[in-house]
Amino acid sequence: MIRVQSEDFDLSLEVRKLTEENPAIGAVTAFIGLVRDIAGGTEISSMTLEHYPGMTEKMLREIETEAHQRWNLDASLIIHRYGQLAPGDQIVLVVTCSKHRKAAFESCEFLMDFLKTKAPFWKLEETPEGGKWVDARDGDTKATERWLKS
């Protein structure tokens, strides 16, 4: 399940909704991304997330489908926020549910790696020196490449 929204989300509620109807689930991995107050040594007062409505949902659905093809998952959820956020705010939630923990851990990390390089979101950081578009990290591309089947 995927959701692209400006509103915040509640971790406990989202995990409960995913698991309460399925007592075969034994392992849940959740990743939460938060707005950091410092980026590259500069203090951030706020961050605005721009995205490409339509393509965002399409990409998130595609990577979620691929995770379910690669791992035996009972449920999954991707929530990504857009709009203006403050340091400490939640940006993204990825939850994967499986019978055992290995599938839950691996698929959650896979989803985050692909989301970071495929989902069309862009971060604009407001700093004392003005707005600054965040640069993509090489490490994110490398993290994605390790999942490519050879």
Add this chain to the structure above:
Amino acid sequence: MIRVQSEDFDLSLEVRKLTEENPAIGAVTAFIGLVRDIAGGTEISSMTLEHYPGMTEKMLREIETEAHQRWNLDASLIIHRYGQLAPGDQIVLVVTCSKHRKAAFESCEFLMDFLKTKAPFWKLEETPEGGKWVDARDGDTKATERWLKS
């Protein structure tokens, strides 16, 4: 931080307590273990977790310390419950917080792998055929071995 308790826990609350004082945290990985209704093909009506008070806390503290030595973590939490639980109930929570996601994912999985093979807990499953002590899984020992430094 570690806690061994019979009471349930609230995921959102625990994550918020770990992160709210530290806006340098950008990545949070949480693992939640749940009681499954089926084990080895047999239906479970309840599960009782026995543990070794004193040694449990000592082992959890040791593996948490080791995680902080191996990864650059801003905060971490291990909660493990004991006593009688029902299918769907939360058993264990491991949360790791870091600036970036790689450290958060790896250390969370490391903590779960070590907890599974080192923390003195034992599961007794109540089934229609009576109580049955859960056997250790070879996979858990193998999962732990991959973290041993060569």
Add this chain to the structure above:
Amino acid sequence: MKILYFAWLRTEIGKSSEDISLPAGIQTVNDLLNWLPERGNNYAQALQKRDLLRIAINQDYADLDQKIHDSDEVAIFPPVTGG
């Protein structure tokens, strides 16, 4: 053809989208990226970093040699930085 711009490409070009009638001969993504700078200094400036840019045709990532058509929605944007 509808073209969308995002992030710093949007602010440098100064618009988030526009409808363009493709001149004859513009057949691929590469043709489009070669032609766009002719539309003005803001385009030329923004497209100096074209090696960095990502292209999507109808909301799917596309290569430089991929064909484009008047009915397509083409998006041009910097590497993504969500998550």
Add this chain to the structure above:
Amino acid sequence: MKILYFAWLRTEIGKSSEDISLPAGIQTVNDLLNWLPERGNNYAQALQKRDLLRIAINQDYADLDQKIHDSDEVAIFPPVTGG
């Protein structure tokens, strides 16, 4: 010496802990595991699977050749299954 038993070892031996005065000559974990079955059928039965069992001395995992003392807290238990 205080000995603790957990999980199926506890139910098979029929007690969760006991205080034992070690006979002369019982110096290591291995000596203790060899001697315990002499205490009765329940011990002999439970300790048949002794290759499976884990030992802790004063709440730390211990090897078979580790020395034990009267003041120690020794725990014997099956492989752990928490998490």
